[in-house]
Amino acid sequence: MYDFEPPSANTKLRVGLVGTGYAAKHRAEALVNAARVNLVAIAGHTPEKTTALAQEYSTQAIDSWQDLVQRQDIDLVIISTINRDHGKITRAALNNGKHVIVEYPLSVDFQEAEELVALAKTQNKLLHIEHIELLGGLHQALKQQIAKVGDLFYVRYSTINPQHPAPRKWTYNHDQFGFPLIGALSRLHRLTDLFGKVLTVNCHQRYWETESEYYQTCFCTAQFCFANGLLAQVVYGKGETLWQSERKFEVHGEKGGLIFDGDTGILVQAEESTPIEVGTRRGLFAKDTNMVLDHLFDGTPLYVTPEASLYTLKVADAAQRAAKTGLTIFLTE
Structure with missing residues (x-):
C-alpha cells in the first residue's frame, strides 16, 4: 500500500x-x-x-x-x-x-x-x-459466467497471429520483446487472476530465424498445474511459419464449458448452448489511465496490484526456465 x-x-x-x-x-x-x-x-x-x-x-x-x-x-x-x-x-x-x-x-x-x-x-x-486484459469484455464475461460450469479441470488459451511477411520490428526482436510469455504476459495474467497460484510449469518454444537479432516466427506452448488442481495450456505464436489465425479461450468444468472464439462466446451445457455477450476491447487504455488518476486524486482502488503482476511474471520466468532446460519447474511461495 x-x-x-x-x-x-x-x-x-x-x-x-x-x-x-x-x-x-x-x-x-x-x-x-x-x-x-x-x-x-x-x-x-x-x-x-x-x-x-x-x-x-x-x-x-x-x-x-x-x-x-x-x-x-x-x-x-x-x-x-x-x-x-x-x-x-x-x-x-x-x-x-x-x-x-x-x-x-x-x-x-x-x-x-x-x-x-x-x-x-x-x-x-x-x-x-x-493489465488492460482484465478490463476487457472477454475477461469480464469469463468472471461472470465461470461459476455456471462447475468444478474446473482444464483451460486452453491460444493466440496465433500469422504474419506474411513477418515485420522487422521490436516485437520480433529477441532482446527487445523478451521471452514470449514474458513479453506477452497478459496471456498468463488472465489465468492467475482467475485461478490463483501455480504449482508446476512445463514449456517448449521455438524460433524460426532470419537474422541474429530478429526472428520470422515464434511458437510457444506451456502447461500450468494450479494449486486448485486445474490444468491450463497456453499456446502463443506469431509470424510467417503459421497459417491460421486463432484467438480462443476455453474453460472446461464438470457442468459445462465456456468457449470464446474471437469476440464470440458460448456456454455449452448438457441441455443447451447459450450465447454469451462479449463487451468491447475499445477504450481500455483510456479506462486504465482514468482509473489511475482516480486513484491518485481520490484514493479509489485500482483493479490490479504490482504484486499480482509480479507473481504472474514469476510464473512466466518459470516457463522460460522450463523451455531452456526441458524440465518441469516447481513454484514455491
Missing part, C-alpha cells in the same frame, strides 16, 4: 510520456482528454516520430527518456516503449521521485521487477503496471 499525498484538487498532475507507438498514442489521447492532467512532454526513440506525436497533442518533444525522468516539472511518467527498456526507465523514474505507469511487463527480468516493486514502496510512489 502507498500513503503518498494526493495531488491538490486545484492543480494539474504533470505527465511525461515515453514512447511513440500504439500504446503511447492511446495514452496521449487519454491524457489530453483528462481535465486533471497536463501532458508536459514526450520522449521517443525516433526524433521524427517523437516530434510528430508531440505536435499532434500540442506538447514538447524531448530527445531522451533520461532527460524526461529528471525534469522537475513532471510528477508522473508513463512508459509505453519496448519491453526491454521498461525496467531501467521505471527505476530511473522512481529514483527521481516520479509516480509510474508502465505497460506490462514491468521488466523482462523477474529479479529486477522484484527490486522495482520494493523501490516504489521505499520511494512512496505509485507503481502501476497496466
